[in-house]
Amino acid sequence: MPQRRTVFFVSDGTGITAQMLGHSLLTQFEGVEFNQVTLPFIDGVDKALECLERIERESLRGSGQPIVFSTLVNGDVREVVRRANALFVDFFETFIGPLESGLGVKSSHTIGRSHSATDKREYKQRIEAINFTMAHDDGASHRELSEADVILVGVSRSGKTPTSLYLALQFGVKAANYPLIPEDFERGQLPEALPAFRQKLYGLTIAPERLQEIRRERRPGSQYADPANCRFEVEQAELLMKREGIRWINSTAKSIEEIATTILRELKLERHVY
């Protein structure tokens, strides 16, 4: 029986930062199963007391001391939650002191600063990126391609849509995407609208075996999902990209985050954070 532990991500905001860093630390402990609970918007002492009670209840169940990952900013709230019989991992207070010394500035200890809609200009840029990306998914529109930060190309189901959406939502990047289809391979040319924007083009490719798996789930028994056809399309797409001088990345074993990050770095696009 593997060890089981309950983990709480506690935040005065959305809890996304606590959850993300906490999760990345927990992946380092292979033999343990974690039961993960996120408690967002703990922004007052009343809610902190409910939260304390919840953690205490878990701790009394006797399956090991719970772990609390906290990004709580408010000292009063934090002190309440800290009273729980738990391993308290404090992402905020641990670093805020050294940063205050290093910068020679007192922190404002204001809650709800990250993941909030405080900067109107940034927020607008993000929403515009999302609108642009939705309007330019899967070659849906040739309009305003000059505004794109990046135009992804690749065969159907190589990961273009999730990558485009992530670029827009997480980084505020305007990402269009175009499929490379058998007609393009026959002509031996990129879709017509694209050569004018060669500097913004970036390719996704994928192992034919993986492509076939994905396509088979969508259209079993089709020519589209046929192994020989998948091999042919990938080979042709890579040939075309090579001939056109388009950089590409193989998405097969990569996460959406890894693909998006690689593209940002290679195209030297700015990384916003929301």
Added chain:
Amino acid sequence: MPQRRTVFFVSDGTGITAQMLGHSLLTQFEGVEFNQVTLPFIDGVDKALECLERIERESLRGSGQPIVFSTLVNGDVREVVRRANALFVDFFETFIGPLESGLGVKSSHTIGRSHSATDKREYKQRIEAINFTMAHDDGASHRELSEADVILVGVSRSGKTPTSLYLALQFGVKAANYPLIPEDFERGQLPEALPAFRQKLYGLTIAPERLQEIRRERRPGSQYADPANCRFEVEQAELLMKREGIRWINSTAKSIEEIATTILRELKLERHVY
């Protein structure tokens, strides 16, 4: 002149976690302008040396000691970067020791665990959520609504699409969304496909003044963007939701993350982390 500092987010992976927690700490320092640089995929000593050089160059420019936020897992890599003349904020090593003691388990110190495509089942669930959400944006399809985890409703431009996409990408939630339009208000009823799924419905509303601003940018001078029309639509949508017993949230001053997190909590949906 405000103080300016250069900040590096250094990671053996995508750098997203380092950037997110670092950013949430920096928002606490109001008088300082931060020049933010992300250095992802620092996964070997060679790259660590390049990274060290980059930070040292910045430090020699004499505009204050740089700050390094690190999620580096590999000890050899970390020790190289740590040699820089910088305030080194170590998100990994600071907490891994206490966690090892608390769990009684040694960590594996394996890099690239978070934001990687290691768990195939989770990855598939996420991609399916994205596909579902794209296919059910803006009332595009009535098919398979029974598979939705949530169905968002609200007037045009109340924030349904960004929220749906975020729910899918960040949390693996299948989120459909339907506009509430003047025809629905005339009939005084929800779009036909929806009453069968009342338990999954969640509303977004917005201040009429804000709605008008957003709509005016898209279609200046239109009836769609007219102040009286915006007021009317919002009022009618809220009336309809109240009558139908649909919970809602006001998106006006909220970020996508805050809206999405609130919906997850209220519908008691599981929060995955990618």
